[in-house]
Amino acid sequence: MSINLDAKIPDGPMADKWNNYKAHEKLVNPSNKRKFKIIVVGTGLAGASAAATLAELGYGVDAFTFHDSPRRAHSIAAQGGINAAKNYKGDGDSVYRLFYDTVKGGDFRSREANVHRLAEVSVNIIDQMVAQGVPFAREYGGMLDNRSFGGAQVSRTFYARGQTGQQLLIGAYQQLARQIGLGNVNLYNRMELVDIVNIDGRCAGIVTRDLLTGEVSSHSAHAVVLATGGYGNAFYLSTNAMACNATAVWRAHRKGAAFANPCYTQIHPTCIPQADDFQSKLTLMSESLRNDGRVWVPKSADETRAAADIPEGERDYYLERIYPSFGNLAPRDVSSRAAKRAVDAGQGVGPLKNGVYLDFAEAIGRLGEDVIRERYGNLFEMYERITGENPYQVPMRIYPASHYTMGGLWVDYELMTTVPGLYCAGEANYSDHGANRLGASALMQGLADGYFVLPYTISNFLSGLLNKPIPDTGHEEFKKAETAASDRFKRFLSIGGTRSPDYFHRELGKIIWDNCGMERTQQGLEQALSEIPALYEEFKTDLRVTGDGESTNQTLEKAGRVEDFFELGMLMCRDALTREESCGGHFRAEHQEGDGEAKRDDENFAHVAAWEWSGDPMAPIRHQEELEYEVIQFQTRSYK
């Protein structure tokens, strides 16, 4: 399949593009909609909202998730909030400002037209979710409350205690459940996509593995939507749920979907530092805490006193010092690197000196413990459960961790990948966040894609397939893919080595974190590109998977996911190596200003790198989509 990177951006001034698109796209008339079958893989915010809306419109929908219930998708874990340009606070917000903040926050590496559309539909999302019964936080007068998130100077973040993702996902899940109950959506739970099948130059369906019986089978449709989440678990330790993985997007990539900007990964500044080597995951402490918490480290690297005993004059509130206009709310990439610099300089705190303080003493003094409890109570409790320390009394300790991936499958304005008929939504796509995502914008993007974008854009494609039958799953392409998938899982079972899939995942994650994490160098990336293939060879000969392939086998599931992380890891490092600049979450030590700030190269790198699979994970082919800025002029991103 040849790679065509035409983004299909509609004509007209930026603010009119989406309306122009909607005015001119081809529609499918209501009575014809039921003749179409659409597969939606993933039931997180993006997938559940897409599946529910497409079914409401009258399409036949098959929805897939490897979870036992749609409501378990990783979106459930989002804590802090969701942005929308409602300007309910009258503090100067507008669609333009959200658009501007997102483009700037993304360090001028996102596509303007997509971002503008996102800002436009953000307001509809809040209306929609409230109508569905999402119990967002309210003020005493009954109006919706807002808080601030990093990278913005207005309060535009809507929230439901510290469980915004949970409440939004329950909202979207209930819409989906309604459609399941009505018989408009067939739900396949505990089913994992293991391959994509293309026939005659377009996506014809998917191959799945039933996680309870091991059965491999095919499902066909007129169009397929992947809403399968991000690949942050490539680092092994991350804030993502344990089962998050890249298999769906990776398998699609191997079948012709270009993978965009894999090196754009987000390291979140406020996570609980690692306590020990056996740790299985890291826990996020929501960015919203930075509304009231102050970040600091002791000035002296030899400091041994408890936090409370260190006098004010001997503390370095480094974010407030270096970035006075954003202070503790500096964006994530900026804050993470600042924390890394402090810890690298020996000023880290905690038993392993691997964290920085996030201190609420001043806020508790000013507002009282009750107000703080009301705002963050559940986060404080979670912190105490994990660390055994009470953050009302001693400052939290935090450190950056892998959290979100801006990279993903390349999509055009319609969210279609380079494979016709294959769409990608939510965190799984590369779309709106450029090289860095602002807090509270992922939930917004997932719901924008699923509720307000895909349901429009998909008809433009489907209208050309009217009265064409659903592809036949008996076609030899499906049979070939089924056999390949079965053989692959048999191969894992037959290696009979000595190491578990988790062992390899951990070792792989270490290589990627050390060399393609917060700071990257040519030397480190080249080293990773020799270490990953070597470890991958070991995986192929020394893997041990016990149990069988005909019943639930979590070890076997994991083996497939880890293998895909190996190939993706190589691409992440390759992409980081070829992007000879620093931008957003991608920081190349060779490209920095005198004061350690990122040095972007707009002359040579104002483009999306979209990679094509060549058959050899070490030799992918690089393509470029040039980014043109019509409205917002390039500028050095400064939060000082």
Added chain:
Amino acid sequence: MSHLNNITIKIWRQSGPADSGRFESHLIDEISDEASFLELLDILNETLIESGLEAIAFDHDCREGICGTCSLMIDGRAHGPERGTATCQLHMRKFSSGDTIVVEPWRAKAFPIIKDLMVDRAPLDRIIESGGFITAETGGAPDANLIPIPKPVADASMDAAECIGCGACVAACPNGAANLFTGAKMSHLNLLPQGQAERFKRAEAMVETMDEYFGSCTNHGECEAACPKSISIDVIAMMNADYLKSKFKNRKSLSR
């Protein structure tokens, strides 16, 4: 950081729904008190795999107490000894050296065992599909601030909406009833102004679907004690009241 020693894990193994199952014991020589309970199982599993044995199957995902996937009976208590805490948030510092810890799956008629500690909780989804939603199709929603919702109302709705759908309430109930779950899901919506239009239809549909799969509630209150989100059994009272009203309200609207 300190360590615990000589922990015996007595754990349920069952190869599939048809197998009768049995306990298996494993001795853990040493484990850090910073480890979570599920990390203990991870470590045990890795040892099992590397010695050629099959890993213990158990459901888990977010490990942050929010997705509701984890589900263990630990020493006879759903989600273990710590109140208001899901299994994945339980840490070894809550145990002592020399302890024997008994680990079993949820046991309830409505939740058949899939393998080892993993059960099928799909009937909870059936309850939602029958009526646990507000009909608000995408598009055309009015401005979000059009209907002010008093803060106490929004807060009460949110208290109920915190339910993570783990099924601990069912596992803890001597009758295997799902009243706390259903009551929480229903109260979340029935308390809100947006939920009023379908309030009684919802109550009837959800309760009747619940009764198809689950046992009946006899007010033991074990569910509230087991709930990792400490959801109050008041939601059951609200549900019962709405169900009762639905019986004549719905009839009245039928005859209209």
